[in-house]
Amino acid sequence: MRRLLVADTHDSLLFFTDRGRVFQLRAHEIPDTSRQARGIPLINLIDIEQGELVTALVTARAMDRDFMVLATKHGEVKKTALSEFESVRRNGLIAMDLESGDELVVARLAAEGDDVVAVTSDGHAVRFAVDELRSASRTSGGVRGVRLPARPGGRGTHLVSMEVVKAGEQLLTVTTNGYGKRTPVEEYPRHSRGGQGVVTHKVTDRTGPVAIARMVNPMQELIVISADGIVLRTRLDSIANVGRGSQGVQVMRVSPGDRVASIATIDMAAPAPKHGAAPVRETDGETPTTFRRRSSAPPAGGQAGKLPPPKKAPPMKGEPSPGAMPPPKTRTRGEAKKPKSMPGRGG
Numbered sequence: 197m198r199r200l201l202v203a204d205t206h207d208s209l210l211f212f213t214d215r216g217r218v219f220q221l222r223a224h225e226i227p228d229t230s231r232q233a234r235g236i237p238l239i240n241l242i243d244i245e246q247g248e249l250v251t252a253l254v255t256a257r258a259m260d261r262d263f264m265v266l267a268t269k270h271g272e273v274k275k276t277a278l279s280e281f282e283s284v285r286r287n288g289l290i291a292m293d294l295e296s297g298d299e300l301v302v303a304r305l306a307a308e309g310d311d312v313v314a315v316t317s318d319g320h321a322v323r324f325a326v327d328e329l330r331s332a333s334r335t336s337g338g339v340r341g342v343r344l345p346a347r348p349g350g351r352g353t354h355l356v357s358m359e360v361v362k363a364g365e366q367l368l369t370v371t372t373n374g375y376g377k378r379t380p381v382e383e384y385p386r387h388s389r390g391g392q393g394v395v396t397h398k399v400t401d402r403t404g405p406v407a408i409a410r411m412v413n414p415m416q417e418l419i420v421i422s423a424d425g426i427v428l429r430t431r432l433d434s435i436a437n438v439g440r441g442s443q444g445v446q447v448m449r450v451s452p453g454d455r456v457a458s459i460a461t462i463d464m465a466a467p468a469p470k471h472g473a474a475p476v477r478e479t480d481g482e483t484p485t486t487f488r489r490r491s492s493a494p495p496a497g498g499q500a501g502k503l504p505p506p507k508k509a510p511p512m513k514g515e516p517s518p519g520a521m522p523p524p525k526t527r528t529r530g531e532a533k534k535p536k537s538m539p540g541r542g543g
Contacts, residue, residue: 208223210284213248215248218284218289219243220281262307264276267338272295272337277331313358313384313409314358317356320392324388341390342393343391377437384440412461413432417430428448
């Protein structure tokens with residue numbers, strides 16, 4: 197399991213593959229199943245080729261604004277108008293022209309004036325402005341976004357994530373061995389694209405290389421997913437908010453042979469109740485389960501503003517209830533039985 201995304205029913209889902217192609221689906225076109233279900237093969241929904249992998253997934257509602265910023269494993273980036281992805285054929289379109297041996301790994305929505313921060317597997321990050329990137333066509337290639345030098349012990353260094361910077365949030369980094377930390381985004385100075393960046397996570401043999409990075413805030417919850425499909429959910433405020441040069445704390449205990457593959461965040465801010473509708477807590481025994489709103493609509497068959505008819509009082513003790521059978525008559529000892537009159541006889 198590598199991607200976990202929350203979407204609305206009518207959102208457009210853009211699937212970007214490692215070969216630089218893009219496919220499109222509506223969220224309601226994906227079957228709704230239970231949490232334990234295996235799901236259906238993605239090849240049954242989009243026409244990906246054998247061996248082609250989906251490496252980025254983006255939701256979009258309006259295609260007439262913003263840009264799509266793409267990044268590759270070797271550190272190249274590109275900015276394309278989102279309107280060029282409005283109509284995608286079933287067999288896909290070219291999203292980025294890749295160099296030989298390169299792979300598309302990140303796709304993010306960004307607007308003019310935004311900054312992005314690119315994070316590498318050896319724990320470095322570079323922050324630069326989106327305006328530095330020219331708006332390129334969908335079929336063009338990219339330009340250098342981050343330099344990946346051959347640092348000591350840094351063989352195989354590659355770009356793992358690129359996030360849009362938001363004021364007041366933190367950059368969360370999680371390593372393959374389950375170590376993570378949060379760092380305020382203000383600690384990352386803006387540089388020109390193409391630089392080596394600054395240290396964002398102290399990588400050691402104990403922590404392993406950086407696996408993923410996300411922009412987060414303390415009001416969210418974190419879901420960590422391992423390569424074997426193990427899912428862990430925790431609050432983000434339980435993860436240390438420290439400087440760039442630390443190695444973080446253990447967020448998830450990873451079994452031997454397993455590794456952290458992806459993370460997802462959930463916004464836990466509850467919507468304000470509507471006017472005249474007070475939230476009511478429903479409980480099952482003593483454990484609160486869900487919330488519902490008390491409806492102000494009139495009951496079925498009634499009218500607003502009218503009270504239901506009063507209930508009849510229960511019968512008093514000894515008084516028969518309406519519709520009940522009368523009790524059988526009894527006679528006392530010594531009372532003679534009254535003879536029955538025979539028809540046809542005069543008396």
